[in-house]
Amino acid sequence: MLVADARQLPLADATVDLVVTSPPYWRKRDYGVTGQLGQEDTPAGYTAALMDCLTEWRRVLTPTGSVMLNVGDGYWKRALAGIPGRIEAAAADAGWLLRNRIVWTKTRGNPDPAKDRLAPRYEYVLHLTPRRYHYDLTGYAEQYGRGANPGDVWAIDPERGLHSHLAPFPVELARRAVILACPRTVCTQCGHVAQRITAPSGELDPARPQARRAMQLATEAGLTEAHLAAIRATGISDAGKALHVQTGTGRNSAEVQRLAAEAKAVLGGYFREFTYGPKRTLGWTDCGHGQTRAGRVLDPFSGSGTTGLAAAELGRGYIGADLDPRCHAIAASRAKQPALAA
Numbered sequence: 001m002l003v004a005d006a007r008q009l010p011l012a013d014a015t016v017d018l019v020v021t022s023p024p025y026w027r028k029r030d031y032g033v034t035g036q037l038g039q040e041d042t043p044a045g046y047t048a049a050l051m052d053c054l055t056e057w058r059r060v061l062t063p064t065g066s067v068m069l070n071v072g073d074g075y076w077k078r079a080l081a082g083i084p085g086r087i088e089a090a091a092a093d094a095g096w097l098l099r100n101r102i103v104w105t106k107t108r109g110n111p112d113p114a115k116d117r118l119a120p121r122y123e124y125v126l127h128l129t130p131r132r133y134h135y136d137l138t139g140y141a142e143q144y145g146r147g148a149n150p151g152d153v154w155a156i157d158p159e160r161g162l163h164s165h166l167a168p169f170p171v172e173l174a175r176r177a178v179i180l181a182c183p184r185t186v187c188t189q190c191g192h193v194a195q196r197i198t199a200p201s202g203e204l205d206p207a208r209p210q211a212r213r214a215m216q217l218a219t220e221a222g223l224t225e226a227h228l229a230a231i232r233a234t235g236i237s238d239a240g241k242a243l244h245v246q247t248g249t250g251r252n253s254a255e256v257q258r259l260a261a262e263a264k265a266v267l268g269g270y271f272r273e274f275t276y277g278p279k280r281t282l283g284w285t286d287c288g289h290g291q292t293r294a295g296r297v298l299d300p301f302s303g304s305g306t307t308g309l310a311a312a313e314l315g316r317g318y319i320g321a322d323l324d325p326r327c328h329a330i331a332a333s334r335a336k337q338p339a340l341a342a
């Protein structure tokens with residue numbers, strides 16, 4: 001772990017593939033270290049400090065890198081301060097693209113003494129990127145969505161009793177971020193990021209009523225595997241348009257067009273169910289240089305090292321930085337406990 005300020009990291013340019021982090025929230029707790037973030041007088045001051053962080057992280061990100069930033073709100077003069085919105089607006093002004101505002105929901109949280117409002121039970125994970133970025137939606141959907149896009153709400157309860165002074169986020173939160181946006185491998189010679197090579201599996205998700213109905217119609221009408229392959233070959237939801245679609249080898253053959261049109265006549269609107277079934281992974285792209293490193297995650301507010309646990313579990317490299325030198329021992333002891341690392 002590096003003992004460093006998140007705004008001034010002793011790292012070379014373009015060396016980190018993903019930042020996953022949870023900064024101190026504004027005026028929530030005092031970490032007792034000089035130069036700590038979160039003690040600014042106003043929300044505007046806090047937002048400016050976080051923008052200094054983003055500027056520094058942009059420097060260390062590789063060209064396909066991005067940031068998953070866990071932020072919560074707070075109260076100021078009896079009103080919600082609107083911290084996440086302020087960060088979003090400032091980041092947009094500084095040229096960042098907000099790709100997702102993931103809502104992290106919890107069924108329980110810290111006791112709240114307020115008698116005239118509800119206790120907060122959600123936070124955000126902002127996915128920010130300066131430009132194009134690595135993203136493995138297929139791999140994520142395999143694990144969390146039965147192959148379909150599982151959406152931008154993460155229901156994850158806090159882990160109990162862990163280094164509560166450091167306010168760690170759950171390993172599961174970091175795990176999701178790493179699966180989504182940290183490459184498995186990167187070529188050390190040309191920077192090529194391994195991309196999943198996929199093909200439609202032809203399977204439908206039986207949990208979806210529409211998919212069940214589509215399968216029923218196909219069975220009743222005696223549609224063959226050739227019909228289903230013809231639907232997939234068109235790759236679009238409208239068999240009429242399929243007549244104009246090109247395959248990799250040229251115009252779709254008359255036979256494929258005929259079968260797709262036949263299937264469309266039987267399936268009607270359920271035709272599309274067979275065009276967006278889950279994908280199957282065939283392999284990974286390879287630039288051929290044969291010199292790769294694991295994707296690398298940085299947590300510049302590393303605390304007890306939660307992000308490091310997720311990175312290790314998923315075979316990624318990890319760099320943790322924190323202003324507080326005591327975090328080193330906490331993170332090291334946590335990494336040695338297999339139950340927590342799992």
Ligand SMILES: C[S@@+](CC[C@H](N)C(=O)[O-])C[C@H]1O[C@@H](n2cnc3c(N)ncnc32)[C@H](O)[C@@H]1O
Pocket residue numbers: 004005006007021022023024025031033035036037038166167168169300301302303304305306307321322323324327
């Ligand atoms: C919310 S905690 C991070 C918890 C972490 N996600 C974990 O799993 O334990 C915030 C951390 O930021 C550190 N910190 C505060 N100001 C900092 C700064 N300017 N640069 C780097 N670290 C800082 C604190 O020491 C604390 O460990």
